[in-house]
Amino acid sequence: MPEDADKSGSVSRRKFLASAGGAIAAAGVAGGLLTKTDGAAVPKPVDEIDDVEGAVDVKLRVNGKIYNLKVQPRVTLLDALRERLQITGPKRVCDRGNCGGCTVLKDGKPIYACMMLAVDAQNSALTTVEGIGTPDNLSELQKQFVEHDGLMCGFCTPGFVTSCHAALKANPKATLEDIKRACAGNICRCGTFNRVFEAALAAAKKMRSA
Ligand code: FES
Ligand code: FES
CATH class of the missing domain: 3.10.20.30 (Beta-grasp domain)
Known part of the structure; x- marks a missing residue:
């Protein structure tokens, strides 16, 4: 049984993400793992x-x-x-x-x-x-995506991270409305919008207090 498994043998999503050493998170947020599991992208001849x-x-x-x-x-x-x-x-x-x-x-x-x-x-x-960040050196925004479970399949995540990163760079005091506007061109089919927004707001707060 994995170390993080409960008695029923299941592993929490959060612990699973953590136990992957940030790799899964980084996949969404830094693009690393999705390189290998990028099933929906059809290579061009x-x-x-x-x-x-x-x-x-x-x-x-x-x-x-x-x-x-x-x-x-x-x-x-x-x-x-x-x-x-x-x-x-x-x-x-x-x-x-x-x-x-x-x-x-x-x-x-x-x-x-x-x-x-x-x-x-x-x-x-x-x-x-x-x-923006690597699996071994996630940016604050990427860390907050992990912390707030801002990804499910992770396919949309690089795009959201990139849009949010630009928004926070331009305005470290970005509000929820600002973040929503910045992400208006990004779609998440898994419906993680609220968690993405929470992650971006948390990152803004951390970055301001750093
Ligand atoms: S792949 Fe470019 S906007 Fe969808
Ligand atoms: S997390 Fe699956 S499409 Fe957004």
């Missing part, structure tokens, strides 16, 4: 995005690192990140600007990576959830 006729040089700055790529001009930023750079925190869910799963920051502002071409993302500082 390499020849759709790779060095084929018409490919152009693209230089992207992601999480402080420079990447030189050759991709077709029609390749989206999301595909460049996920399929070429294996930066899989941003999720492909709707692939058409409806869900917010692919949210990344472009010069600090949230954008849908599925709605921007990689060529148009050059000359900008891009930040994905991996750049």
Whole structure:
């Protein structure tokens, strides 16, 4: 029986998250584990995005690192990140600007990576959830997502974390209404909205008192 199991042999959700060493939490909040369990994201065939006729040089700055790529001009930023750079925190869910799963920051502002071409993302500082915190070094916001059970399947979580991170950076005194507005472009099919909002408000409070 696992150490955290009760007499019936069950393990509480909170203890399960904790016992995973933050990995599950980080999966949602930092994109790490979902790299491996990312079942809903359908990989694009390499020849759709790779060095084929018409490919152009693209230089992207992601999480402080420079990447030189050759991709077709029609390749989206999301595909460049996920399929070429294996930066899989941003999720492909709707692939058409409806869900917010692919949210990344472009010069600090949230954008849908599925709605921007990689060529148009050059000359900008891009930040994905991996750049906000890592499983071993979660940001305060990510810690509060864990603390408040702000994720269920976790698929939407990188997008929510990214949107909330931008909101708190812009306004450390963000109110519930501010957080809701910041997350207006993010959808959670598991219905964790209230816990996401609680996590963001708790993070704001902690960050203000630090
Ligand atoms: S995958 Fe980009 S908004 Fe849904
Ligand atoms: S936690 Fe499952 S979609 Fe949001």
